[in-house]
Amino acid sequence: MHNFTPLASLLGGILIGLSASAMLLLDGRIAGISGILGGVLKPVKGDTLWRICFLSGLLAGGLLLKILLPGAFDFGIIRPFPLLAIAGLLVGFGTRLGSGCTSGHGVCGISRLSPRALVATATFIFAGALAVYLVNHLLSSSL
Amino acid sequence: MKAMLTSFVSGIVFALGLGISGMTRPVKVIGFLDFFGAWDASLACVMLGAIAVYFVAWRWSRKMPSPLLAPDFALPKRSDVDAKLILGAALFGAGWGLGGFCPGPALTSLASGALPVFIFVIAMGIGMYLYTWVTALSPTSSGLAIPSTGSTQDA
Numbered sequence: 001m002h003n004f005t006p007l008a009s010l011l012g013g014i015l016i017g018l019s020a021s022a023m024l025l026l027d028g029r030i031a032g033i034s035g036i037l038g039g040v041l042k043p044v045k046g047d048t049l050w051r052i053c054f055l056s057g058l059l060a061g062g063l064l065l066k067i068l069l070p071g072a073f074d075f076g077i078i079r080p081f082p083l084l085a086i087a088g089l090l091v092g093f094g095t096r097l098g099s100g101c102t103s104g105h106g107v108c109g110i111s112r113l114s115p116r117a118l119v120a121t122a123t124f125i126f127a128g129a130l131a132v133y134l135v136n137h138l139l140s141s142s143l
Numbered sequence: 144m145k146a147m148l149t150s151f152v153s154g155i156v157f158a159l160g161l162g163i164s165g166m167t168r169p170v171k172v173i174g175f176l177d178f179f180g181a182w183d184a185s186l187a188c189v190m191l192g193a194i195a196v197y198f199v200a201w202r203w204s205r206k207m208p209s210p211l212l213a214p215d216f217a218l219p220k221r222s223d224v225d226a227k228l229i230l231g232a233a234l235f236g237a238g239w240g241l242g243g244f245c246p247g248p249a250l251t252s253l254a255s256g257a258l259p260v261f262i263f264v265i266a267m268g269i270g271m272y273l274y275t276w277v278t279a280l281s282p283t284s285s286g287l288a289i290p291s292t293g294s295t296q297d298a
Contacts, residue, residue, distance in 0.1 A: 012189055018196055027213050028213045041275070058157060065162035075252075098235055110190075116221060119228065120229075123232035128239045
Protein backbone atom coordinates (compact mmCIF):
# COMPACT_ATOMS: atom_id res chain seq x y z
CA MET A 1 0.00 0.00 0.00
CA HIS A 2 2.56 2.58 -1.12
CA ASN A 3 -0.15 5.22 -1.64
CA PHE A 4 -1.60 4.90 1.88
CA THR A 5 -2.05 8.34 3.51
CA PRO A 6 -3.61 7.54 6.90
CA LEU A 7 -2.88 10.82 8.70
CA ALA A 8 -3.94 13.21 5.93
CA SER A 9 -7.05 11.13 5.29
CA LEU A 10 -7.95 10.97 8.99
CA LEU A 11 -7.46 14.75 9.31
CA GLY A 12 -9.56 15.39 6.21
CA GLY A 13 -12.22 13.05 7.54
CA ILE A 14 -12.30 14.93 10.85
CA LEU A 15 -12.85 18.21 8.96
CA ILE A 16 -15.69 16.60 6.99
CA GLY A 17 -17.15 15.37 10.30
CA LEU A 18 -16.86 18.84 11.85
CA SER A 19 -18.57 20.45 8.86
CA ALA A 20 -21.41 17.93 8.95
CA SER A 21 -21.68 18.38 12.73
CA ALA A 22 -22.00 22.14 12.37
CA MET A 23 -24.79 21.65 9.84
CA LEU A 24 -26.57 19.34 12.29
CA LEU A 25 -26.12 21.25 15.56
CA LEU A 26 -26.55 24.77 14.16
CA ASP A 27 -28.91 24.37 11.19
CA GLY A 28 -30.48 20.98 11.96
CA ARG A 29 -29.63 19.69 8.47
CA ILE A 30 -27.99 16.56 7.10
CA ALA A 31 -24.85 17.38 5.10
CA GLY A 32 -25.60 15.02 2.23
CA ILE A 33 -24.19 16.52 -0.93
CA SER A 34 -26.40 14.71 -3.46
CA GLY A 35 -29.50 15.65 -1.46
CA ILE A 36 -28.38 19.28 -1.16
CA LEU A 37 -27.71 19.49 -4.92
CA GLY A 38 -30.88 17.61 -5.82
CA GLY A 39 -32.90 20.14 -3.81
CA VAL A 40 -31.42 22.97 -5.87
CA LEU A 41 -32.14 21.27 -9.20
CA LYS A 42 -35.74 20.68 -8.08
CA PRO A 43 -36.29 23.68 -5.82
CA VAL A 44 -38.87 23.87 -3.07
CA LYS A 45 -39.78 27.38 -1.89
CA GLY A 46 -38.00 28.36 1.32
CA ASP A 47 -35.70 25.34 1.20
CA THR A 48 -33.19 26.42 -1.43
CA LEU A 49 -31.06 29.31 -0.17
CA TRP A 50 -29.17 27.32 2.48
CA ARG A 51 -28.39 24.73 -0.20
CA ILE A 52 -26.94 27.36 -2.52
CA CYS A 53 -24.91 28.76 0.40
CA PHE A 54 -23.47 25.31 1.17
CA LEU A 55 -22.65 24.56 -2.48
CA SER A 56 -21.06 28.01 -2.86
CA GLY A 57 -18.95 27.13 0.17
CA LEU A 58 -17.86 23.90 -1.51
CA LEU A 59 -16.73 25.86 -4.57
CA ALA A 60 -15.02 28.52 -2.42
CA GLY A 61 -13.26 25.73 -0.54
CA GLY A 62 -12.23 24.25 -3.87
CA LEU A 63 -10.69 27.58 -4.87
CA LEU A 64 -8.81 27.72 -1.55
CA LEU A 65 -7.51 24.21 -2.23
CA LYS A 66 -6.37 25.28 -5.68
CA ILE A 67 -4.22 28.00 -4.08
CA LEU A 68 -3.10 26.30 -0.85
CA LEU A 69 -3.06 22.60 -1.77
CA PRO A 70 -2.96 22.25 -5.57
CA GLY A 71 -2.06 18.57 -5.16
CA ALA A 72 -5.68 17.98 -4.17
CA PHE A 73 -6.51 18.27 -7.88
CA ASP A 74 -3.71 15.98 -8.98
CA PHE A 75 -6.38 13.52 -10.13
CA GLY A 76 -3.98 10.70 -11.01
CA ILE A 77 -6.58 8.76 -12.95
CA ILE A 78 -8.93 10.43 -15.42
CA ARG A 79 -11.20 8.05 -17.28
CA PRO A 80 -11.96 8.64 -20.97
CA PHE A 81 -14.73 11.21 -21.52
CA PRO A 82 -17.48 8.74 -22.57
CA LEU A 83 -16.83 6.67 -19.45
CA LEU A 84 -16.87 9.83 -17.28
CA ALA A 85 -20.21 10.86 -18.79
CA ILE A 86 -21.73 7.44 -18.09
CA ALA A 87 -20.29 7.56 -14.58
CA GLY A 88 -21.83 10.99 -13.98
CA LEU A 89 -25.25 9.84 -15.21
CA LEU A 90 -25.13 6.80 -12.90
CA VAL A 91 -24.03 8.90 -9.92
CA GLY A 92 -26.74 11.51 -10.52
CA PHE A 93 -29.58 9.05 -11.09
CA GLY A 94 -28.41 6.55 -8.47
CA THR A 95 -28.00 9.06 -5.65
CA ARG A 96 -31.52 10.41 -6.19
CA LEU A 97 -33.07 6.95 -6.47
CA GLY A 98 -31.14 5.75 -3.41
CA SER A 99 -31.67 9.05 -1.51
CA GLY A 100 -28.02 9.68 -0.76
CA CYS A 101 -24.33 9.33 -1.49
CA THR A 102 -21.03 8.92 0.36
CA SER A 103 -21.69 11.87 2.67
CA GLY A 104 -25.37 11.41 3.49
CA HIS A 105 -25.35 7.63 3.83
CA GLY A 106 -21.65 6.90 4.34
CA VAL A 107 -20.92 9.52 7.00
CA CYS A 108 -24.11 11.01 8.47
CA GLY A 109 -26.29 7.90 8.16
CA ILE A 110 -23.74 5.40 9.46
CA SER A 111 -23.00 7.65 12.44
CA ARG A 112 -26.73 7.60 13.24
CA LEU A 113 -26.66 3.79 12.89
CA SER A 114 -29.42 4.07 10.29
CA PRO A 115 -30.17 0.64 8.78
CA ARG A 116 -30.88 2.27 5.41
CA ALA A 117 -27.49 4.00 5.41
CA LEU A 118 -25.64 0.84 6.44
CA VAL A 119 -27.25 -1.15 3.61
CA ALA A 120 -26.74 1.67 1.08
CA THR A 121 -23.06 2.12 2.02
CA ALA A 122 -22.30 -1.60 1.83
CA THR A 123 -24.09 -1.68 -1.54
CA PHE A 124 -22.30 1.27 -3.13
CA ILE A 125 -18.87 0.13 -1.97
CA PHE A 126 -19.56 -3.35 -3.35
CA ALA A 127 -20.86 -1.95 -6.67
CA GLY A 128 -17.90 0.44 -6.87
CA ALA A 129 -15.44 -2.40 -6.27
CA LEU A 130 -17.17 -4.42 -8.98
CA ALA A 131 -16.94 -1.51 -11.45
CA VAL A 132 -13.25 -0.99 -10.66
CA TYR A 133 -12.58 -4.70 -11.04
CA LEU A 134 -14.28 -4.68 -14.46
CA VAL A 135 -12.43 -1.60 -15.71
CA ASN A 136 -9.01 -2.18 -14.11
CA HIS A 137 -8.69 -5.93 -14.39
CA LEU A 138 -10.98 -7.17 -17.15
CA LEU A 139 -11.21 -4.33 -19.69
CA SER A 140 -7.96 -2.47 -18.98
CA SER A 141 -6.37 -3.52 -22.26
CA SER A 142 -9.18 -1.93 -24.27
CA LEU A 143 -9.08 1.47 -22.50
CA MET B 144 -29.35 34.67 8.14
CA LYS B 145 -26.80 33.12 10.50
CA ALA B 146 -27.91 29.69 9.28
CA MET B 147 -26.93 30.72 5.73
CA LEU B 148 -23.48 31.72 6.94
CA THR B 149 -23.15 28.37 8.73
CA SER B 150 -24.04 26.61 5.49
CA PHE B 151 -21.46 28.58 3.53
CA VAL B 152 -18.65 28.08 6.08
CA SER B 153 -19.56 24.39 6.47
CA GLY B 154 -19.29 24.04 2.70
CA ILE B 155 -15.79 25.53 2.78
CA VAL B 156 -14.66 23.23 5.63
CA PHE B 157 -16.24 20.23 3.89
CA ALA B 158 -14.33 21.00 0.68
CA LEU B 159 -11.05 21.44 2.57
CA GLY B 160 -11.65 18.10 4.29
CA LEU B 161 -12.28 16.41 0.95
CA GLY B 162 -9.11 17.94 -0.52
CA ILE B 163 -6.85 17.14 2.44
CA SER B 164 -8.19 13.60 2.75
CA GLY B 165 -7.51 12.74 -0.90
CA MET B 166 -11.15 12.25 -1.90
CA THR B 167 -10.86 14.81 -4.72
CA ARG B 168 -8.33 12.49 -6.40
CA PRO B 169 -9.93 9.63 -8.37
CA VAL B 170 -6.65 7.71 -8.03
CA LYS B 171 -7.31 7.49 -4.26
CA VAL B 172 -10.98 6.59 -4.67
CA ILE B 173 -10.34 3.97 -7.32
CA GLY B 174 -7.37 2.71 -5.27
CA PHE B 175 -9.71 2.19 -2.31
CA LEU B 176 -12.25 0.31 -4.43
CA ASP B 177 -9.54 -1.81 -6.08
CA PHE B 178 -9.60 -4.68 -3.61
CA PHE B 179 -7.96 -7.00 -6.15
CA GLY B 180 -5.17 -4.57 -7.09
CA ALA B 181 -2.85 -2.27 -5.09
CA TRP B 182 -5.48 -1.57 -2.42
CA ASP B 183 -5.25 1.88 -0.81
CA ALA B 184 -7.07 1.92 2.55
CA SER B 185 -6.91 5.73 2.93
CA LEU B 186 -10.62 6.24 2.35
CA ALA B 187 -11.41 4.03 5.31
CA CYS B 188 -9.48 6.57 7.42
CA VAL B 189 -11.57 9.41 5.95
CA MET B 190 -14.77 7.62 6.94
CA LEU B 191 -13.36 6.72 10.36
CA GLY B 192 -12.44 10.36 11.13
CA ALA B 193 -15.73 11.76 9.86
CA ILE B 194 -17.91 9.15 11.58
CA ALA B 195 -16.05 9.48 14.91
CA VAL B 196 -16.77 13.22 15.00
CA TYR B 197 -20.32 13.04 13.65
CA PHE B 198 -21.29 10.20 16.00
CA VAL B 199 -20.57 12.48 18.97
CA ALA B 200 -22.44 15.39 17.36
CA TRP B 201 -25.42 13.13 16.67
CA ARG B 202 -25.60 11.92 20.27
CA TRP B 203 -25.36 15.52 21.44
CA SER B 204 -28.07 16.70 19.05
CA ARG B 205 -30.54 14.23 20.50
CA LYS B 206 -30.41 16.08 23.82
CA MET B 207 -31.16 19.41 22.13
CA PRO B 208 -34.79 20.53 21.75
CA SER B 209 -33.88 22.30 18.51
CA PRO B 210 -30.78 23.26 16.52
CA LEU B 211 -29.07 26.46 17.69
CA LEU B 212 -29.95 28.55 14.61
CA ALA B 213 -33.10 26.91 13.25
CA PRO B 214 -36.54 26.09 14.69
CA ASP B 215 -36.44 22.35 13.99
CA PHE B 216 -34.25 19.45 12.98
CA ALA B 217 -34.92 18.37 9.38
CA LEU B 218 -33.72 14.78 9.59
CA PRO B 219 -34.53 11.54 7.80
CA LYS B 220 -37.12 9.44 9.59
CA ARG B 221 -37.31 6.34 7.42
CA SER B 222 -35.80 3.07 8.57
CA ASP B 223 -37.22 0.65 5.98
CA VAL B 224 -34.81 -0.85 3.45
CA ASP B 225 -36.51 -1.00 0.05
CA ALA B 226 -35.56 -1.93 -3.52
CA LYS B 227 -35.22 1.74 -4.50
CA LEU B 228 -32.53 2.25 -1.88
CA ILE B 229 -30.53 -0.79 -2.94
CA LEU B 230 -30.86 -0.24 -6.69
CA GLY B 231 -30.02 3.46 -6.31
CA ALA B 232 -26.97 2.72 -4.16
CA ALA B 233 -25.82 0.07 -6.66
CA LEU B 234 -26.11 2.47 -9.62
CA PHE B 235 -24.36 5.20 -7.67
CA GLY B 236 -21.58 2.83 -6.61
CA ALA B 237 -21.05 1.68 -10.19
CA GLY B 238 -20.69 5.31 -11.33
CA TRP B 239 -18.42 6.09 -8.39
CA GLY B 240 -16.11 3.22 -9.30
CA LEU B 241 -16.19 4.02 -13.03
CA GLY B 242 -15.41 7.72 -12.70
CA GLY B 243 -13.68 7.94 -9.33
CA PHE B 244 -15.85 10.88 -8.27
CA CYS B 245 -18.81 11.13 -5.94
CA PRO B 246 -20.94 14.30 -5.75
CA GLY B 247 -19.00 16.29 -3.09
CA PRO B 248 -15.52 15.85 -4.55
CA ALA B 249 -16.85 16.40 -8.09
CA LEU B 250 -18.45 19.76 -7.17
CA THR B 251 -15.37 20.81 -5.19
CA SER B 252 -13.11 19.86 -8.10
CA LEU B 253 -14.97 22.23 -10.43
CA ALA B 254 -12.64 24.83 -8.89
CA SER B 255 -9.73 23.13 -10.65
CA GLY B 256 -11.22 24.22 -13.97
CA ALA B 257 -10.43 20.80 -15.46
CA LEU B 258 -12.69 19.81 -18.37
CA PRO B 259 -13.20 16.17 -17.29
CA VAL B 260 -14.72 17.36 -14.00
CA PHE B 261 -17.18 19.58 -15.86
CA ILE B 262 -18.18 16.65 -18.07
CA PHE B 263 -18.78 14.48 -15.00
CA VAL B 264 -20.76 17.17 -13.14
CA ILE B 265 -22.95 18.03 -16.16
CA ALA B 266 -23.71 14.31 -16.65
CA MET B 267 -24.46 14.02 -12.92
CA GLY B 268 -26.94 16.91 -13.15
CA ILE B 269 -28.58 15.29 -16.18
CA GLY B 270 -28.80 12.02 -14.22
CA MET B 271 -30.57 13.82 -11.38
CA TYR B 272 -33.02 15.43 -13.83
CA LEU B 273 -33.59 12.06 -15.48
CA TYR B 274 -34.67 10.67 -12.12
CA THR B 275 -37.11 13.54 -11.65
CA TRP B 276 -38.40 12.99 -15.20
CA VAL B 277 -38.85 9.24 -14.73
CA THR B 278 -40.73 9.76 -11.47
CA ALA B 279 -42.93 12.42 -13.09
CA LEU B 280 -43.86 9.85 -15.75
CA SER B 281 -45.20 7.52 -13.08
CA PRO B 282 -46.96 9.79 -10.60
CA THR B 283 -49.17 6.96 -9.38
CA SER B 284 -46.19 4.86 -8.41
CA SER B 285 -45.87 5.95 -4.80
CA GLY B 286 -42.65 4.02 -4.50
CA LEU B 287 -40.97 6.46 -6.83
CA ALA B 288 -42.59 9.65 -5.59
CA ILE B 289 -40.20 12.41 -4.55
CA PRO B 290 -40.97 13.80 -1.11
CA SER B 291 -41.79 17.50 -1.21
CA THR B 292 -39.33 18.42 1.52
CA GLY B 293 -35.85 17.30 2.37
CA SER B 294 -36.85 15.84 5.70
CA THR B 295 -37.96 12.48 4.38
CA GLN B 296 -34.79 12.07 2.32
CA ASP B 297 -31.73 10.46 3.84
CA ALA B 298 -29.42 13.04 2.42
